[in-house]
Amino acid sequence: MTKPSGFTLIEVMIAVVIVGIIAAVGYPSYQSMMISANRSTAQADLMGFASAMERHYATTFSYNGAATGSGNTGSPVVFTAYSPSTEPAAKKKYTLTIHAVSADGNSYELRAVPVSGSPQAGDGTLYIFSDGRKAWDQNSDGSIGSSEYCWSC
Numbered sequence: 001m002t003k004p005s006g007f008t009l010i011e012v013m014i015a016v017v018i019v020g021i022i023a024a025v026g027y028p029s030y031q032s033m034m035i036s037a038n039r040s041t042a043q044a045d046l047m048g049f050a051s052a053m054e055r056h057y058a059t060t061f062s063y064n065g066a067a068t069g070s071g072n073t074g075s076p077v078v079f080t081a082y083s084p085s086t087e088p089a090a091k092k093k094y095t096l097t098i099h100a101v102s103a104d105g106n107s108y109e110l111r112a113v114p115v116s117g118s119p120q121a122g123d124g125t126l127y128i129f130s131d132g133r134k135a136w137d138q139n140s141d142g143s144i145g146s147s148e149y150c151w152s153c
Contacts, residue, residue: 039123
């Protein structure tokens with residue numbers, strides 16, 4: 001008499017349940033890490049954008065005219081207008097903009113706004129100012145609280 005070999009249905013079902021539990025626990029953690037990684041990429045792109053603004057200032061002695069159409073606000077000419085800047089625009093997670101330039105052209109405010117419909121939607125807007133301040137509006141209420149003047153809060 002030969003001994004049957006293989007897996008029983010019960011053993012296969014137990015393996016499927018274990019894999020399901022691991023996936024249910026691991027997937028939200030994976031999503032959270034991807035959002036954090038995309039935010040870090042946007043922060044790096046904002047730093048590159050700020051460097052481009054400083055190069056513009058060094059050649060023109062003003063932050064004015066760094067946007068498209070020689071404007072002061074909106075989509076930048078001096079840097080890629082989306083993040084991640086190393087990928088095609090179709091994969092953008094954040095829109096980078098020059099939000100404000102002072103009347104005398106000596107200060108600016110740059111923003112990285114999450115693209116709606118992307119995994120970053122609702123993650124909050126990132127800011128960088130010409131004086132080096134960085135902020136992250138975590139609750140997306142449109143104003144920066146005193147505890148939000150950092151990128152790693």
